[in-house]
Amino acid sequence: MKIIDTFVPCLYAFKISDELPDELERVFDEWTDPMYLFDFFDKNKKDIDISIEQAIEKVQKEAKYLRDKLIELANEEPNQLNELFKNLDNSEYTDKLLPRQKARNRWLRLYAIKIDDNNYVITGGTIKLDNQHLMKDRDHTNDELKKINKCRDYLKDEGVIDDDSFQEIFF
Amino acid sequence: MVDNKLDKFKKLVSKEKSGWLEKAKWRKENEEWLDISFKIAVKVMSALKANKETGTFPKNQKELAEALDCTPQYVSKLLKGKERLGIDTITKVGKIIGVKLIEVPKEETFADEVISNEDALTVTVKIEEMMMFQYHFSKLLKDDNKYCFDYNEMVEESTYIRPNTNHLKVA
Numbered sequence: 389m390k391i392i393d394t395f396v397p398c399l400y401a402f403k404i405s406d407e408l409p410d411e412l413e414r415v416f417d418e419w420t421d422p423m424y425l426f427d428f429f430d431k432n433k434k435d436i437d438i439s440i441e442q443a444i445e446k447v448q449k450e451a452k453y454l455r456d457k458l459i460e461l462a463n464e465e466p467n468q469l470n471e472l473f474k475n476l477d478n479s480e481y482t483d484k485l486l487p488r489q490k491a492r493n494r495w496l497r498l499y500a501i502k503i504d505d506n507n508y509v510i511t512g513g514t515i516k517l518d519n520q521h522l523m524k525d526r527d528h529t530n531d532e533l534k535k536i537n538k539c540r541d542y543l544k545d546e547g548v549i550d551d552d553s554f555q556e557i558f559f
Numbered sequence: 560m561v562d563n564k565l566d567k568f569k570k571l572v573s574k575e576k577s578g579w580l581e582k583a584k585w586r587k588e589n590e591e592w593l594d595i596s597f598k599i600a601v602k603v604m605s606a607l608k609a610n611k612e613t614g615t616f617p618k619n620q621k622e623l624a625e626a627l628d629c630t631p632q633y634v635s636k637l638l639k640g641k642e643r644l645g646i647d648t649i650t651k652v653g654k655i656i657g658v659k660l661i662e663v664p665k666e667e668t669f670a671d672e673v674i675s676n677e678d679a680l681t682v683t684v685k686i687e688e689m690m691m692f693q694y695h696f697s698k699l700l701k702d703d704n705k706y707c708f709d710y711n712e713m714v715e716e717s718t719y720i721r722p723n724t725n726h727l728k729v730a
Binding site for chain 2: 390391392393394395396400401403409410412413416417420421422423425426430440441444445448452455456458459503504507509543546547548
C-alpha cells in the first residue's frame with residue numbers, strides 16, 4: 389500500500405497494488421470506460437429505473453463534472469477541496485480523528501480521508517445507485533467501505549496522529 | 560519538536576506520481592471525438608447484447624472481430640471508446656450490427672420549422688393568401704402608380720386576406 393501525489397495540490401491517493409493505478413486514476417478510468425460501465429449496469433439493472441444507455445450517459449456527465457470540479461478547486465488559492473468533500477457518515481463528527489469523507493455528485497462517489505483542514509487522501513470511489521441506501525448493501529460499495537477502513541487503519545498504524553487528535557478523541 | 564499529523568503523513572508519500580491529472584487534461588482536450596467514440600461503443604454493446612438475446616450474429620466481441628476482419632484487441636479498443644474511428648469503420652460496424660451509428664444533422668430551414676409547427680393544409684392556405692395579397696398589392700401600385708401602405712384598405716379590398724390574423728403582418 390502506497391500513498392502518492394496526485395499533482396492536484398493537497399490531494400493524495402492510495403495505491404493499493406503495484407498492478408493497478410492509484411485509486412483516483414482507477415475510478416476515473418472506470419467511469420470513462422463504456423465497456424466497464426455497460427457491464428456494471430447490466431449487473432446492477434435492478435437498481436436503476438432507466439435504460440443502461442441512459443445510465444451510462446448519466447455517469448459520463450457526472451464524471452466530467454467531478455473531473456472539472458476537482459481541477460478547478462485544486463487550482464484555487466487557497467484550495468477549496470473542503471467544498472467537495474462531505475462526511476461519509478452524516479452522524480460522524482466533523483472533527484473526529486481522521487474523518488472519512490466522500491465527494492458525491494448524485495451517483496458517483498469518491499471516498500477520502502481528511503488529514504487536516506485542506507489535505508485529503510483518496511481511498512477509492514464507485515457508483516452508488518438510487519435504490520441503494522447503505523454502503524454495505526451492495527458488494528461494490530461494501531468493498532469500498534472495507535478499503536476506506538483499511539486505509540484509515542494504515543494511517544493510524546503509521547502514526548498519522550498528533551496530540552490534538554488524541555484530545556479530540558478523549559474529550 | 561513533535562511532527563504534526565500532516566508532516567507525519569507527508570513522510571509516507573511515495574515519490575511515485577499519479578497519472579490522473581495528465582489523463583484528465585487529455586480527456587478534456589479530446590472531449591469531442593472521445594464523446595463520439597464513447598457513444599458508438601455503447602450503441603455497439605447494446606446491439607451485441609440484443610443479438611445475444613436473439614442468437615443473432617455477431618453476438619459478442621469475438622464474432623464482431625470476425626465480421627470486421629480485425630483482431631479482438633481492436634474490438635476491445637473500440638468498445639473502450641479510446642479509438643479514433645474513421646467514417647469507413649463506423650459505417651462498416653453500423654452495417655454489421657444493423658444500427659445507424661452516425662448521422663449528419665439536416666440543415667434547419669424556415670420552411671421546415673413552419674411545417675413542423677403547423678399542418679400542411681394551413682401552410683398551403685397561407686401561401687395562397689400571400690400570393691393573392693402580392694397580386695392585389697402590385698395591382699394597387701399599377702392603378703395608382705404610387706405606393707400604398709394602408710394595410711386596412713388592402714384587406715378590405717381583398718377577399719383572401721382575413722383581418723386580425725396574426726400570420727401575415729405588414730411592418
